[in-house]
Amino acid sequence: MTGLPAARFRFAGLALILAVGVVPGQLEAQQADKTARIGYLTSHSPDTFRAGVFRQRLRDLGWVEGRNLIIDFRSADGKFDRLPALAADLAALNVHVLVAAATVPALAAKRASQTVPIVFTHVSDPVGTGLVSSLARLGGNVTGFTHLNVGLGPKRLELLKQVVPNVSRVVALWHPGGLGERTDKEMVKETQDAARALGLQVQFVPVRGLHELEAAFSSIGSPVILLPSPIFRNEPRLLAELAAKHRVPAVYFDREFAEVGGLIAYGADMADVVRGAAGYVDRILRGARPGDLPVVQATRFELLINLKTAQTLGLTIPPALSIQADQLIQ
Numbered sequence: 087m088t089g090l091p092a093a094r095f096r097f098a099g100l101a102l103i104l105a106v107g108v109v110p111g112q113l114e115a116q117q118a119d120k121t122a123r124i125g126y127l128t129s130h131s132p133d134t135f136r137a138g139v140f141r142q143r144l145r146d147l148g149w150v151e152g153r154n155l156i157i158d159f160r161s162a163d164g165k166f167d168r169l170p171a172l173a174a175d176l177a178a179l180n181v182h183v184l185v186a187a188a189t190v191p192a193l194a195a196k197r198a199s200q201t202v203p204i205v206f207t208h209v210s211d212p213v214g215t216g217l218v219s220s221l222a223r224l225g226g227n228v229t230g231f232t233h234l235n236v237g238l239g240p241k242r243l244e245l246l247k248q249v250v251p252n253v254s255r256v257v258a259l260w261h262p263g264g265l266g267e268r269t270d271k272e273m274v275k276e277t278q279d280a281a282r283a284l285g286l287q288v289q290f291v292p293v294r295g296l297h298e299l300e301a302a303f304s305s306i307g308s309p310v311i312l313l314p315s316p317i318f319r320n321e322p323r324l325l326a327e328l329a330a331k332h333r334v335p336a337v338y339f340d341r342e343f344a345e346v347g348g349l350i351a352y353g354a355d356m357a358d359v360v361r362g363a364a365g366y367v368d369r370i371l372r373g374a375r376p377g378d379l380p381v382v383q384a385t386r387f388e389l390l391i392n393l394k395t396a397q398t399l400g401l402t403i404p405p406a407l408s409i410q411a412d413q414l415i416q
Contacts, residue, residue: 122149122371123156125176125184125202127191129166130320132159135187135208136360143364149371164295164317166190166263173198183367186230188316189266192217196228203376206230207363208356210314211269212381221381229376231362233354233384239273240280242311242337245350245389247284248407249396250335255287255308262292264315273313296321303328310336312343314353322346326395335399344390344415349399354384388412 128135137159141151149155158179160172173194176184184204186192192206196217209232212218218228247253258277262270274290281288288311291302296317310329312318318325319340326347329336337350344351366379392415396403408414 121154121156122183123158123179123181124367125179125181126157126159126187127169127173127176127184127195128159128161128187129169129191129316130164131161132187134316134320136357139357139360140185140364143361144368147364147368149368162191164320169194170197177202183370185363185367189215189217189269190264190316192228192230193266199227201227203370204228204230205363205366205370205376207360208233208316210265211272214268214272215266218381221383224380225377227376229366229379229381231359231366231382231384233356233359237276238339238353238387239277239311239313240283242339242350242352243277243280243284243286245352245407246309246311246335246337247286248404249350249401250309253286253309255289256281257306257308257310258288258290258313259293259302259310259318260290260313261315261317262294264317277311277313293317296324299324299328303332303334306332306334308334310334312336312338314339322348330395330398333399335401341388341390341413344392344413347392347395349392349395349401351388351390353388355386355388358386359384390415 126132126137144155151157158176158181160176162168162172169191177199181202184195184202186195186204186206188208189210192209193215195204204227206212206217207230209217209230212230212232213220218224243256246256265273277288293299293302312325322342323346326343330347335349337352338344338348339353340356341351362382369379370376389411390413391403391408391411393403394416
């Protein structure tokens with residue numbers, strides 16, 4: 087797949103202006119056929135994966151929809167079995183880059199094409215799931231950004247114990263298959279190990295669809311840690327409202343949960359991750375090969391605490407924890 091080296095277009099355009107007196111507006115019209123095309127594949131709504139941040143970063147880099155960029159969005163709307171067909175559909179459009187948000191869509195994209203450059207985001211374990219063979223030396227047509235959600239479970243349990251110091255039992259809500267079989271197993275194991283180290287009993291409650299959430303919260307009766315999954319990421323307000331309704335302290339994996347009423351959220355700065363993925367798309371459109379771009383691990387993490395929710399639940403946030411927070415929501 088060839089790139090779209092924008093610098094080459096600029097130099098060629100300058101030469102044309104000097105040679106025949108074409109004005110910039112006319113030159114832009116003549117270069118309309120140089121439009122880049124991106125496929126964007128998600129398991130749920132693209133907005134769930136910060137598509138707006140992605141678009142804005144591309145605009146900042148000179149790629150403007152309707153002028154020199156087309157983005158074809160495909161969402162499985164939570165029906166994971168649709169992802170292979172959607173990925174094949176995007177590959178057949180001869181897109182210059184295929185962006186895949188979350189692990190299962192990324193795997194579907196990889197199976198759909200061995201030639202179209204693929205940039206993934208919102209992926210926890212790209213090596214373990216087989217997306218890439220290593221983080222550094224890739225080869226092939228796949229690269230992207232990992233947010234390390236597998237590995238952050240112990241920290242979330244620690245935060246829960248700091249806020250509810252007398253807790254002895256916690257419930258881990260999880261979505262089997264949401265991140266891929268291997269990642270799910272690692273996430274469950276690390277949560278079990280961390281709970282044991284903290285002297286906590288942990289009960290795993292599976293949720294396979296949003297229709298099961300009400301029943302899950304009704305039966306919990308203990309503080310909750312929410313294990314990462316696109317199905318949960320898509321409904322932060324619903325989850326925060328259910329936790330409030332049943333007066334359950336809960337720790338989440340993304341800032342949106344705390345912003346809409348969740349008690350605590352801790353995870354990678356996903357806006358930063360998405361901006362990075364857009365930067366990789368830009369580099370590929372300008373001629374870089376995905377196999378030469380290493381997978382980037384998230385380096386910025388956010389802790390948000392909703393003080394209003396803590397007060398409603400009768401919880402006191404330790405001063406030391408308040409100081410650590412990146413944002414305290416009043």
